Amino acid sequence: MKDNKQPILEIKDLQTHFKTDAGVVKAVNGVSFTVNKGETVGIVGESGCGKSVTNLSIMRLIPSPPGKIVGGEVLFDGENILDLPESELREIRGNKISMIFQDPMTSLNPFLKISTQMIETIRLHEKDVDKQEARKRSIEMLKKVGIPAAEARIDSYPHQFSGGMRQRVMIAMALSCNAQVLIADEPTTALDVTIQAQILELIQQISKDFGTAVILITHDLGVVAGMCDKVCVMYAGKIVEEAYTYELYNNPAHPYTSGLIQSVPRMDTQNKQKKLFSIEGQPPNVIDLPPCCPFHPRCHKTMDVCRCALPPTYEVSEDHKVNCWLYASEEEKAKAVADAAKENDK
Amino acid sequence: MTKYIIKRLLGMIPTLLVIITLSFFIVRVAPGGPFDGERALPEEVLANIEAKYHLDEPVLQQYGRYLFDVVRGDLGPSYKYVDNDVNYYIFTSLPNSAVLGVVAILIALIFGILFGILAAIYQNSWIDYLTMGLAVLGISIPLFVIGPLLQLVFAMKLHWLPISGWYSTGEGYSTIILPAISLAFAYFATIARLTRSSMLETLRSDYIRTAKAKGMKNSTIIAKHAMKGAMLPIVSYLGPAFAGIITGSIVIEQVFRVPGIGKFFVQSSFNRDYTLIIGVVIVFSVILVVMNFLVDIVYALLDPRIAY
Ligand SMILES: Nc1ncnc2c1ncn2[C@@H]1O[C@H](COP(=O)(O)OP(=O)(O)OP(=O)(O)O)[C@@H](O)[C@H]1O
Numbered sequence: 203m204k205d206n207k208q209p210i211l212e213i214k215d216l217q218t219h220f221k222t223d224a225g226v227v228k229a230v231n232g233v234s235f236t237v238n239k240g241e242t243v244g245i246v247g248e249s250g251c252g253k254s255v256t257n258l259s260i261m262r263l264i265p266s267p268p269g270k271i272v273g274g275e276v277l278f279d280g281e282n283i284l285d286l287p288e289s290e291l292r293e294i295r296g297n298k299i300s301m302i303f304q305d306p307m308t309s310l311n312p313f314l315k316i317s318t319q320m321i322e323t324i325r326l327h328e329k330d331v332d333k334q335e336a337r338k339r340s341i342e343m344l345k346k347v348g349i350p351a352a353e354a355r356i357d358s359y360p361h362q363f364s365g366g367m368r369q370r371v372m373i374a375m376a377l378s379c380n381a382q383v384l385i386a387d388e389p390t391t392a393l394d395v396t397i398q399a400q401i402l403e404l405i406q407q408i409s410k411d412f413g414t415a416v417i418l419i420t421h422d423l424g425v426v427a428g429m430c431d432k433v434c435v436m437y438a439g440k441i442v443e444e445a446y447t448y449e450l451y452n453n454p455a456h457p458y459t460s461g462l463i464q465s466v467p468r469m470d471t472q473n474k475q476k477k478l479f480s481i482e483g484q485p486p487n488v489i490d491l492p493p494c495c496p497f498h499p500r501c502h503k504t505m506d507v508c509r510c511a512l513p514p515t516y517e518v519s520e521d522h523k524v525n526c527w528l529y530a531s532e533e534e535k536a537k538a539v540a541d542a543a544k545e546n547d548k
Numbered sequence: 549m550t551k552y553i554i555k556r557l558l559g560m561i562p563t564l565l566v567i568i569t570l571s572f573f574i575v576r577v578a579p580g581g582p583f584d585g586e587r588a589l590p591e592e593v594l595a596n597i598e599a600k601y602h603l604d605e606p607v608l609q610q611y612g613r614y615l616f617d618v619v620r621g622d623l624g625p626s627y628k629y630v631d632n633d634v635n636y637y638i639f640t641s642l643p644n645s646a647v648l649g650v651v652a653i654l655i656a657l658i659f660g661i662l663f664g665i666l667a668a669i670y671q672n673s674w675i676d677y678l679t680m681g682l683a684v685l686g687i688s689i690p691l692f693v694i695g696p697l698l699q700l701v702f703a704m705k706l707h708w709l710p711i712s713g714w715y716s717t718g719e720g721y722s723t724i725i726l727p728a729i730s731l732a733f734a735y736f737a738t739i740a741r742l743t744r745s746s747m748l749e750t751l752r753s754d755y756i757r758t759a760k761a762k763g764m765k766n767s768t769i770i771a772k773h774a775m776k777g778a779m780l781p782i783v784s785y786l787g788p789a790f791a792g793i794i795t796g797s798i799v800i801e802q803v804f805r806v807p808g809i810g811k812f813f814v815q816s817s818f819n820r821d822y823t824l825i826i827g828v829v830i831v832f833s834v835i836l837v838v839m840n841f842l843v844d845i846v847y848a849l850l851d852p853r854i855a856y
Pocket residue numbers: 220222227229247248249250251252253254255256265268269304488
């Protein structure tokens with residue numbers, strides 16, 4: 203199965219910083235992962251860990267100032283998006299990679315009709331499609347995402363739609379691009395469970411029919427289990443664990459990942475009465491992170507080395523990577539501790 | 549929409565009535581009268597004059613009479629300029645002020661919006677600094693300085709334009725340019741600053757990010773997605789701006805010898821020329837009320853979220 207996979211999007215050591223009054227926010231601090239053709243990759247992690255910034259950086263949509271992509275590569279079909287001139291970047295945006303934004307309430311233009319915004323999306327990259335045809339396709343798309351009476355409502359303005367409906371319009375708009383990569387940033391947060399299921403199924407269907415690769419950002423580990431081939435777990439601007447979904451759920455290697463999985467309520471276990479597991483403490487401030495494992499204050503397996511050095515990446519099994527000192531050899535840990543002590547003495 | 553327009557038009561009537569009433573009584577409360585001169589007039593002559601203008605009647609009767617005339621479109625006789633009545637003076641001078649005001653506001657709008665948008669797009673570039681520099685100048689230099697300054701440079705030194713005068717008295721259309729620019733400068737400054745800041749804010753909004761994510765050209769994004777939202781503050785500003793242009797033109801009309809309505813506003817107050825004062829006030833109020841009405845309509849047309 204893994205052999206015939208071709209990478210469509212490769213993110214290599216991506217770094218995005220924000221200059222703020224309090225200091226430099228290292229929102230994305232060396233993120234690497236690969237999305238293969240037709241594959242669905244989940245990104246999970248607590249609020250503020252840099253999921254949205256990672257994906258906005260892929261599209262080069264970071265507000266600048268204060269944001270800046272300070273390093274790394276984003277290879278689409280082998281070409282570095284970060285080096286492209288404006289005109290070629292436009293060919294990628296909305297055409298090769300399309301994006302569902304996290305904030306449905308503000309991401310649609312309040313001054314333009316839904317129809318205008320949807321039709322322009324289709325016609326922007328498919329110049330031979332006329333308005334009538336684009337309108338028809340937009341209505342179809344709206345129906346697919348479950349907007350009732352789409353023919354009539356397509357000429358409404360965004361403020362005449364509810365939050366959930368606006369989110370569905372955003373989704374319909376992003377899906378109508380027929381892009382090769384779809385980035386969905388918490389696409390179903392404002393939707394109720396039945397519609398959520400319907401939308402996720404639709405994304406899955408489109409991914410299957412058109413071979414679209416999907417990056418799915420979510421808080422919901424249940425959704426990840428159902429949808430994703432691969433999962434990246436983010437913590438404080440870094441990916442701390444990456445594995446195929448089945449492997450990740452069965453053999454979580456990072457203490458943070460196992461914490462996340464344990465904090466999901468389950469119906470099938472005996473001890474229902476017991477309090478839900480939760481990870482103690484707060485995610486760290488990503489300004490001025492010291493060179494140590496960012497998770498160590500909250501980790502129940504903390505060792506000396508965790509406090510003084512950043513954990514490197516280990517491959518616990520094939521295609522299962524983790525950034526954690528638990529998988530280092532004793533010599534390696536001892537060396538890291540000694541190096542850190544030397545640094546301190548200086 | 550039609551219903552809203554009719555409602556708004558009907559709503560103007562009480563507003564204007566209040567303005568007429570207030571100005572009618574306030575001018576009479578002010579000390580002095582139209583016929584108090586250096587030399588006191590003989591009793592009989594004064595009585596005669598007052599009888600002629602019905603000033604001997606009880607004040608409420610005068611008020612009723614005046615209101616009745618105004619409704620028929622007659623603003624009454626002037627007490628000082630006896631050759632003609634108030635209607636004549638206003639409607640010969642108003643068009644000159646209107647031309648000056650409209651040209652000035654157009655200059656301010658066109659250049660203000662243009663510079664404001666460029667400054668926002670090329671933030672922290674030379675065009676941004678130039679715009680902000682001009683804006684500071686425009687806001688801080690008073691009208692009676694900018695007018696003579698332009699006269700000095702463009703009329704007296706360079707001889708490009710006439711120093712003063714007005715086209716209606718046969719001095720050519722180029723006479724409009726200097727007074728209009730002087731009048732426009734302060735408004736250009738405010739409009740440029742408003743446009744810049746509201747465009748900057750709009751460009752940072754999520755829906756502009758969505759448009760970018762679609763792969764749209766920057767110029768299209770500005771024209772199609774950003775303009776409407778960015779122009780809303782400008783539209784709201786136009787109502788008060790127009791009021792400012794009209795009152796501001798009093799100074800400029802003096803400096804450039806423009807036969808506008810501003811002169812009557814000042815003169816009539818000195819002369820206690822009751823009918824002329826109220827007449828000018830009514831004209832200004834009508835312009836203001838109508839401008840505010842138009843501004844609201846344009847605003848509603850631009851912003852679909854506004855329900856009428
Ligand atoms: N415009 C900005 N200016 C300054 N800091 C920013 C900006 N945008 C994001 N950040 C910071 O970057 C970090 C990552 O933010 P991001 O939006 O990627 O989080 P997230 O993982 O998507 O969270 P959520 O699940 O709540 O959406 C946060 O610490 C945030 O404060």
